[in-house]
Amino acid sequence: MIESHSPLYDAFKSVLNTIDTQRVQELLAYMNTEAINFNLFKNNAFIERKFPFDIIPRIVSHQEFTYLEKGIKQRIYALNLFLEDIYGDQKILKDGIIPSEFVFASKAYLPSFAHTKVSKNIRVHISGIDLVKNSVGDGWVVLEDNLRVPSGVSYPLSLRILTRKVFPEFFEKLPIQSVHDYPKRLEAAMDYVNTGGINVILTPGRYNSAFYEHSYLAKQSGAVLATGEDLFVEKDKVYLKTYLGKKARVGAIYRRLDDDALDPVEFNADSLIGVPNITQAYRAGNIALMNSIGNGIADDKGIYYFVPAMIRYYMNEEPILQNAPTYLAFFEKDRQHILQNLRTLVIKDVAEAGGYGVVFGSKLSKNEREALKDAIIKEPRRFIAQEVIEFYDIECLTNEGTLSPRKADLRMFSIFSDDIFIWPCGLTRYAMDPSSYIVNSSQGGGFKDTWVLKESK
Amino acid sequence: MILISPQTAESLFWMGRYIQRAESMTRLIIALFDKIIDENFNEAKELYEKLGIALHYASSQAFLRKSVFELDFISLYYVINTARENAILTRSHLPNRMFSRINALYLKYQAAKEEPNVSIYWLESTLQELDAIWGNLELSLVEAKEAPLIELGKVVERMDLSIRLFDSIEAAVMDTEKLNVIADKIRPGHKKILLSSSQKAKALATINSVFGALITSHES
Numbered sequence: 001m002i003e004s005h006s007p008l009y010d011a012f013k014s015v016l017n018t019i020d021t022q023r024v025q026e027l028l029a030y031m032n033t034e035a036i037n038f039n040l041f042k043n044n045a046f047i048e049r050k051f052p053f054d055i056i057p058r059i060v061s062h063q064e065f066t067y068l069e070k071g072i073k074q075r076i077y078a079l080n081l082f083l084e085d086i087y088g089d090q091k092i093l094k095d096g097i098i099p100s101e102f103v104f105a106s107k108a109y110l111p112s113f114a115h116t117k118v119s120k121n122i123r124v125h126i127s128g129i130d131l132v133k134n135s136v137g138d139g140w141v142v143l144e145d146n147l148r149v150p151s152g153v154s155y156p157l158s159l160r161i162l163t164r165k166v167f168p169e170f171f172e173k174l175p176i177q178s179v180h181d182y183p184k185r186l187e188a189a190m191d192y193v194n195t196g197g198i199n200v201i202l203t204p205g206r207y208n209s210a211f212y213e214h215s216y217l218a219k220q221s222g223a224v225l226a227t228g229e230d231l232f233v234e235k236d237k238v239y240l241k242t243y244l245g246k247k248a249r250v251g252a253i254y255r256r257l258d259d260d261a262l263d264p265v266e267f268n269a270d271s272l273i274g275v276p277n278i279t280q281a282y283r284a285g286n287i288a289l290m291n292s293i294g295n296g297i298a299d300d301k302g303i304y305y306f307v308p309a310m311i312r313y314y315m316n317e318e319p320i321l322q323n324a325p326t327y328l329a330f331f332e333k334d335r336q337h338i339l340q341n342l343r344t345l346v347i348k349d350v351a352e353a354g355g356y357g358v359v360f361g362s363k364l365s366k367n368e369r370e371a372l373k374d375a376i377i378k379e380p381r382r383f384i385a386q387e388v389i390e391f392y393d394i395e396c397l398t399n400e401g402t403l404s405p406r407k408a409d410l411r412m413f414s415i416f417s418d419d420i421f422i423w424p425c426g427l428t429r430y431a432m433d434p435s436s437y438i439v440n441s442s443q444g445g446g447f448k449d450t451w452v453l454k455e456s457k
Numbered sequence: 458m459i460l461i462s463p464q465t466a467e468s469l470f471w472m473g474r475y476i477q478r479a480e481s482m483t484r485l486i487i488a489l490f491d492k493i494i495d496e497n498f499n500e501a502k503e504l505y506e507k508l509g510i511a512l513h514y515a516s517s518q519a520f521l522r523k524s525v526f527e528l529d530f531i532s533l534y535y536v537i538n539t540a541r542e543n544a545i546l547t548r549s550h551l552p553n554r555m556f557s558r559i560n561a562l563y564l565k566y567q568a569a570k571e572e573p574n575v576s577i578y579w580l581e582s583t584l585q586e587l588d589a590i591w592g593n594l595e596l597s598l599v600e601a602k603e604a605p606l607i608e609l610g611k612v613v614e615r616m617d618l619s620i621r622l623f624d625s626i627e628a629a630v631m632d633t634e635k636l637n638v639i640a641d642k643i644r645p646g647h648k649k650i651l652l653s654s655s656q657k658a659k660a661l662a663t664i665n666s667v668f669g670a671l672i673t674s675h676e677s
Binding site (some may be wrong): 033216219 | 459556
């Protein structure tokens with residue numbers, strides 16, 4: 001179902017109707033030349049892949065953005081307070097708002113980092129909040145909070161720069177907010193928490209799906225792009241090796257690898273992409289890691305259920321943005337509901353990400369449903385279930401020049417420094433298959449730009 | 458202040474080498490193609506033998522196909538792909554246009570690989586593209602620390618090829634002064650590089666150890 005056309009969308013369409021859409025090819029050629037790729041690993045093979053892009057943007061009014069901005073800020077504040085608390089005094093557990101065993105049973109909770117202070121008490125420096133607009137009730141619903149290493153910001157940012165050049169008509173005629181300052185904001189956020197030294201973006205390397213983004217953000221923000229091999233720890237301080245055999249102290253690292261890979265001494269000993277003993281420097285307060293270690297507990301799909309309660313608990317406010325109706329198999333009553341209504345629910349494995357481990361009960365065979373039921377009974381902490389949300393489709397321009405509706409979500413990015421900045425843009429991801437609800441880039445989904453409009457005067 | 462890690466420095470150096478190799482190979486392939494047509498059919502075979510490569514072709518077009526796309530590790534396509542891989546790794550240090558040009562050249566080759574014939578006119582355009590890439594380097598990175606690392610790769614590759622392919626230690630010796638100027642930009646006060654004009658193997662070893670001698674691995 002497509003959202004009823006707003007005057008803004010109509011204004012966009014009226015410009016679209018006056019231009020030659022074949023110029024989209026020019027835009028795609030630009031993308032190709034600039035190698036704006038989101039790579040995939042399929043069957044253990046590295047596939048350099050162009051990130052499918054659709055020219056028709058998601059258009060967000062100023063009023064709608066203001067609402068989302070307020071709601072996301074509230075959510076990020078609460079989640080940051082939760083992380084400070086959970087790695088601190090754990091008041092939220094002591095007060096019975098979240099069951100302790102629910103937190104402690106999660107692999108994402110890292111007790112060895114309890115009482116580790118972080119620079120400026122910020123843990124959620126960069127976040128990507130996934131939302132959809134529900135066609136029932138016409139409201140925005142948060143599907144996921146991504147507080148570890150959310151990717152995607154560079155794609156709409158790069159495309160915006162190209163689109164302005166190829167289709168200036170839109171930007172001349174519509175009051176579209178500028179988004180170019182994101183890298184400078186990122187730089188400022190790194191400077192804000194920096195413990196003394198240079199800023200670094202730590203990448204897993206060339207074969208990471210988002211290497212383009214790492215490279216792009218480093219160039220634009222002035223940070224040094226480094227792999228684990230380029231860094232070392234000496235006396236609890238992190239240094240970058242330089243080519244003349246010298247070393248440069250590092251004060252902040254925007255790390256684009258998971259906790260598990262970050263330090264082979266502390267976590268996975270097989271990790272070849274981490275920095276040995278970096279966690280020692282982190283514990284000593286000598287390096288700011290963006291995002292902080294252990295954030296996975298806050299974006300665990302099970303903890304998501306408690307975010308509205310966190311907002312009430314820490315901020316004494318009612319949540320502005322709604323969660324999808326969610327059931328926790330961990331709770332007996334919810335578990336029974338899930339088992340009895342498996343056909344109508346979406347089941348999510350809390351350990352998975354990127355659209356993996358998401359199962360629509362309606363699409364399972366009888367045997368598959370029974371197997372899933374057994375798994376839920378055996379490991380209830382591992383599963384959540386949600387009502388299927390009939391979120392709006394967005395129109396996409398096909399190669400034939402016709403419009404085709406596709407399911408689309410919106411990832412909105414925030415940067416937390418002296419205040420929380422919500423980027424007036426976002427990665428709108430759409431399903432390549434008209435019948436699919438899975439929009440994730442790692443599963444072959446495409447993307448659109450998100451145009452937030454300026455306040456009308 | 459831009460800081461460059463040893464890994465990045467190495468990638469910049471190899472990018473320079475592979476861009477230069479692409480230029481040298483293109484010129485060589487064009488010249489050999491011309492000879493094969495009606496002057497000396499075996500000329501390409503003999504020259505590639507010097508590189509330790511057994512090259513068989515039944516026609517001038519077959520030679521083009523093999524040398525541009527098919528030979529393992531030495532085809533022009535492989536050389537350009539490797540230059541591009543190093544450009545991807547060092548992208549955050551390169552001018553946008555320089556990166557785009559290298560990538561565009563690779564994409565052009567990727568598309569042409571599917572064509573049945575290799576056009577010599579098309580091959581000539583590679584030289585123009587490579588000139589433009591060097592031009593981007595000179596225009597945009599003239600004062601940057603990255604530039605001497607790329608230029609070092611360029612000169613080392615040229616010297617290496619002069620000796621390896623054309624037995625011309627003299628040509629390599631003529632480049633020594635330039636090499637020392639670049640090396641001095643990378644590591645001021647470095648020990649001067651000297652080439653003996655008679656010992657080919659020693660000269661090659663000296664040239665190919667320059668980068669390692671200038672770039673120190675950090676001992677933590």
